[in-house]
Amino acid sequence: xxxxxxxxxxxxxxxxxxxxxxxxxxxxxxxxxxxxxxxxxxxxxxxxxxxxxxxxxxxxxxxxxxxxxxxxxxxxxxxxxxxxxxxxxxxxxxxxxxxxxxxxxxxxxxxxxxxxxxxxxxxxxx
Amino acid sequence: xxxxxxxxxxxxxxxxxxxxxxxxxxxxxxxxxxxxxxxxxxxxxxxxxxxxxxxxxxxxxxxxxxxxxxxxxxxxxxxxxxxxxxxxxxxxxxxxxxxxxxxxxxxxxxxxxxxxxxxxxxxxxx
DNA sequence: CAGTTAATTAACTAATTGGTTAATTATAGA
DNA sequence: TCTATAATTAACCAATTAGTTAATTAACTG
Numbered sequence: 001x002x003x004x005x006x007x008x009x010x011x012x013x014x015x016x017x018x019x020x021x022x023x024x025x026x027x028x029x030x031x032x033x034x035x036x037x038x039x040x041x042x043x044x045x046x047x048x049x050x051x052x053x054x055x056x057x058x059x060x061x062x063x064x065x066x067x068x069x070x071x072x073x074x075x076x077x078x079x080x081x082x083x084x085x086x087x088x089x090x091x092x093x094x095x096x097x098x099x100x101x102x103x104x105x106x107x108x109x110x111x112x113x114x115x116x117x118x119x120x121x122x123x124x125x126x
Numbered sequence: 127x128x129x130x131x132x133x134x135x136x137x138x139x140x141x142x143x144x145x146x147x148x149x150x151x152x153x154x155x156x157x158x159x160x161x162x163x164x165x166x167x168x169x170x171x172x173x174x175x176x177x178x179x180x181x182x183x184x185x186x187x188x189x190x191x192x193x194x195x196x197x198x199x200x201x202x203x204x205x206x207x208x209x210x211x212x213x214x215x216x217x218x219x220x221x222x223x224x225x226x227x228x229x230x231x232x233x234x235x236x237x238x239x240x241x242x243x244x245x246x247x248x249x250x251x252x
Numbered sequence: 253c254a255g256t257t258a259a260t261t262a263a264c265t266a267a268t269t270g271g272t273t274a275a276t277t278a279t280a281g282a
Numbered sequence: 283t284c285t286a287t288a289a290t291t292a293a294c295c296a297a298t299t300a301g302t303t304a305a306t307t308a309a310c311t312g
Contacts (some may be wrong), residue, residue, distance in 0.1 A: 006143075007145055009145070009201045010145055011143075011150070013141070014143035015301080016139040016172045017138075018136055019133055019135070019136055019269085025218070029217070029218065035289060045269075047273080049271085049272075050271085050272075051141040052290060055271090071278060071287070072285095072289085073288080077218075079218050079221020080220075080222045081216060081222075082218050082222050085216075086215045086222065089215060094205070095203060095205020096206045125206060140299095144300090161259060162257085162258060172302095173301075174258090174260090175261080175302075178259070178261090180300085197258050197308060197310065198258065198306095199258080209264085
């Protein structure tokens with residue numbers, strides 16, 4: 001009953017949050033492929049309609065585009081759709097590089113008891 | 127009835143696939159904060175237990191760590207948990223950079239009708 | 253101890269997700 | 283036209299997600 005439509009970034013990340021879908025993207029990174037080409041490696045684990053649903057998720061997220069070629073539906077990777085997600089992650093790069101040393105060191109220089117808690121919430125101490 | 131445990135990357139991406147959780151990370155990027163500090167901007171839209179659940183998702187994904195400080199639970203961002211996701215995305219960088227020009231150009235040099243379809247699936251043409 | 257603040261847990265619910273099988277549509281080819 | 287292949291749609295189901303309210307745990311404070 002809430003938030004019927006996902007924002008763009010959420011849609012991208014949740015499309016990526018599935019190993020089957022990431023595998024599909026990996027395959028398409030090697031070139032266009034039809035639905036049944038894509039499906040082939042998965043058909044031991046999953047039905048074709050199951051796979052079709054995954055493709056639909058990827059398509060709605062803009063990560064792939066499906067075209068028509070006779071009775072086939074060649075899909076291709078649309079890497080541009082990863083741009084925003086990648087930019088979002090980029091903001092945090094500093095937190096997985098060098099942050100270990102620098103941030104840890106910084107925290108150790110602080111009084112070990114007063115690290116957080118208040119900051120903007122110290123009211124009522126009188 | 128399947129796949130009871132998510133793989134690491136899926137867990138990371140699905141943790142990121144929610145605007146509330148991304149906002150929490152953004153706030154923690156500015157420094158440690160207690161649960162109620164974090165909650166404050168969201169309490170007009172969501173109950174505290176609702177927020178606690180989001181924190182639990184982030185914690186399980188390793189994106190934050192919760193410690194204890196008297197009756198508070200200071201949380202801090204664990205940027206290292208984004209590393210694998212960022213590396214995964216990195217594989218596709220070529221597809222959102224330069225790919226527009228180069229790949230489009232490449233595709234246009236091909237015969238416009240024979241783009242895909244077969245490749246490993248051309249059987250039965252005799 | 254009584255009261256207050258911080259946070260979590262429990263129990264419930266509606267919507268979404270990820271899968272299925274069966275049926276249907278679309279195209280090609282003999 | 284009949285048949286085979288390609289793919290989607292429909293209808294259904296179980297599990298998960300994201301939220302709620304109410305109750306509970308934990309720690310401090312006067």
